[in-house]
Amino acid sequence: MPRLPWVIKYRPKRVDDVVNQNEAKAVTLKWIKSWVAGNPIKKAALFNGPPGCGKTSLVEALANEFGYELVEMNASDYRRATDIERIAKVAATQRGLTGRGKLILLDEVDGLSRLADEGAIQAILDLIKITKNPVVMTANNAWEQKLKPIRDASLIVNFRRLTKTDVKRVLRRICELEGILCEEDAINFIAERAEGDLRSAINDLEAVAEGFGKVTLKVCKAVLRYRDRVYAPYEVVRKIFISKYAWQARQAASQTDLSPDELMQWINENLPLQITDPEDLWRAYEKLSRADVFFGRIVRSGSWDLLPYAIELMTAGVALSIINDPRARYKWIRYQFPQKILLMSRTKEMRQLRERIAENIGRRILASKRKVKNDVLPYVKIIFDRNLEYAARLAAGLNLDEHMIKYLSPQNAAVISKMAAEIWEETAKEALKKHTESARKAEEDIKPPEKRHETEISSNTAEKKTRKRRKKKEVKGKGLDAFFKK
Ligand SMILES: Nc1ncnc2c1ncn2[C@@H]1O[C@H](COP(=O)(O)OP(=O)(O)OP(=O)(O)O)[C@@H](O)[C@H]1O
Ligand SMILES: [Mg+2]
Known part of the structure; x- marks a missing residue:
């Protein structure tokens, strides 16, 4: 059953x-x-x-x-x-x-x-x-x-709007009967959002419990963030598929805060579950793919006036494609979260990291982020995998943080980070030394000249010259400036 x-x-x-x-x-x-x-x-x-x-x-x-x-x-x-x-x-x-x-x-x-x-x-x-x-x-x-x-x-x-206490009582009882662990905070969170609508509260509870086995505030927040006194995505999808008239599908689509392309992902993911008759399925995909073409044009040319057509095709168009097997509309389906959105949100952090690295490198070598991502990053990754010392110097020079280094080479991240930190320290010391020296020199320069002897002056200049030479040598030897000069 x-x-x-x-x-x-x-x-x-x-x-x-x-x-x-x-x-x-x-x-x-x-x-x-x-x-x-x-x-x-x-x-x-x-x-x-x-x-x-x-x-x-x-x-x-x-x-x-x-x-x-x-x-x-x-x-x-x-x-x-x-x-x-x-x-x-x-x-x-x-x-x-x-x-x-x-x-x-x-x-x-x-x-x-x-x-x-x-x-x-x-x-x-x-x-x-x-x-x-x-x-x-x-x-x-x-x-x-x-x-x-x-x-x-x-x-x-x-009938009255149910109170939060009523809603919480029912939710707690269901958790008990289902043998599900639930946090009081989570129940409170769901009840708060439901605003007296027990149906949506129960649906929310089920969505959280079934995907994650237990109901915690953290999961609730992650799963239910889409719902804000509008219908949850799975409810909107159901309303669209069940529509017999275009206005119903259109109205359902307006009761969501999913963006149109997210809604399309939801419909796309669940369409083959709801519709099974081959001809109905073909019709529905035909409409959906045309909606997708419109979306493509909207994105490319910014013609937002095409949006109503795209929405009409993916909602009413899909719903009215169900002709041969009208009972398919009412089939109870456990709707799936779109894989594409899931993947995008899972990889979001990674993608952001990649963007930031590309930005850092791009600024240094005066190239676009896209160019860096396509042409430079693959090589940087190889360097980070093979040549730790070079990688560390790059990391220090490009100002890459720990997460970025980890992205470039998970296995060498610890070593490279440590080496980069050492380079940083050395560079900092060097800079400090330079600074104190030039400060001392400035102090000497403003000393009244009459107090200085001719010999002193000449030995001073000689000393300055050797100091300068030494400094040059040091700079050549180590540190970032040296590296980038090379
Ligand atoms: N007062 C209530 N007592 C117990 N369960 C309730 C109550 N109200 C709602 N529910 C739960 O919520 C679900 C939806 O409720 P119901 O269909 O009665 O809502 P409704 O008032 O008819 O709403 P709508 O106007 O949207 O049709 C029910 O299946 C039931 O599980
Ligand atoms: Mg009712």
């Missing part, structure tokens, strides 16, 4: 399992009992509240507890007359003596206002009029103007 995602595995089975929402639960229980008694207060209830606070969960728990068969319809189905008719037919049918009652769920009716679909709203109103079974609708914002007729025909049940 495929592993269930945790949001489904830990969905409340009974009304009592729904955390918080006491008022909503009380109102709903009263309403459903009035249906059971055969004298409904109102035919339909409209559950209103923020995402992931338990609206759909409560409907499912109710159906479970009161023995109703749940008949669902989602926002994307409302446009199809046949779907509404199907639901209406079910709604209008009275429960037989033996059959189970039906609970009709019209999920996310506020999706309708986006479609501006008056026809669908009228169809729902008709359905409420004729129904012989309880109807529940859910919405994130029931107060939209378009929904007024539906509001007037329903019992409005308001």
Whole structure:
């Protein structure tokens, strides 16, 4: 059996399992009992509240507890007359003596206002009029103007945003049941970000736990940095693949803070997992590759006005390529982190190091970083592997730090670093000596001339000459200047 995602595995089975929402639960229980008694207060209830606070969960728990068969319809189905008719037919049918009652769920009716679909709203109103079974609708914002007729025909049940304490309690319980080690700080971090959206909190927890086996603050920060009150990448990818209409895919793509090319990597990585029909796959790749061509042009020529086409192709284009096997859309896939991004982030430090080395060398030899990386670095690496003394002098002269030396030759890094440090020390000593000497000389020069004897002066100049000669010799012998002069 495929592993269930945790949001489904830990969905409340009974009304009592729904955390918080006491008022909503009380109102709903009263309403459903009035249906059971055969004298409904109102035919339909409209559950209103923020995402992931338990609206759909409560409907499912109710159906479970009161023995109703749940008949669902989602926002994307409302446009199809046949779907509404199907639901209406079910709604209008009275429960037989033996059959189970039906609970009709019209999920996310506020999706309708986006479609501006008056026809669908009228169809729902008709359905409420004729129904012989309880109807529940859910919405994130029931107060939209378009929904007024539906509001007037329903019992409005308001759900609260879950508190951080609620979210943390559920997360802790899941960790316990899964036998996963988790840090309190990490739970706090996830709950904080979720802002009352338990669905996203559970998804985050699962993403961290499954990749890393335990939930620590450090891992949370690394894995979840992408999410900032927008959907996590894997949720966006799911939303794109599941889209039946272009606007849904487009909207999903806007709910992420991935950059467009990162999003393309996510789609690229997961496309062959989601779509398996060869012809669908071919169509999808065709769209994706065209998006890639646009991206290439954008990068090369800076024509950002092409961006909408690229995004349209990789989102709506890919989603609408699923024709032969529409069920593939709903297949539960454990989405993969794009290998390319993973590789880039793993090698990021290395690449930065390489850049810095190239910059140091380039400045010295007056060449571009690119030229240094292509033409010089390979040879420098060979020197660092073969000729330690030369390497050390280069390291000192080019001002390479320990990390850079390690990059150039991991096995010789320790020795080269030590030798380079010695060269540095020697050079520093040399410079100090030079400095004190010239300071002394300057002091001598400003001494009043009348105090000096002729002989003294001549011996002084002789001494100066020999000192100069000695210095020249020393410079020739060691130190950086000598090396670079050579
Ligand atoms: N109050 C709650 N008690 C227990 N679990 C909850 C609660 N709210 C949310 N969850 C968990 O989060 C998941 C998503 O919740 P649910 O589908 O009920 O959200 P929703 O309110 O319908 O959100 P949306 O408006 O986005 O559809 C559930 O499967 C469940 O695991
Ligand atoms: Mg819901």
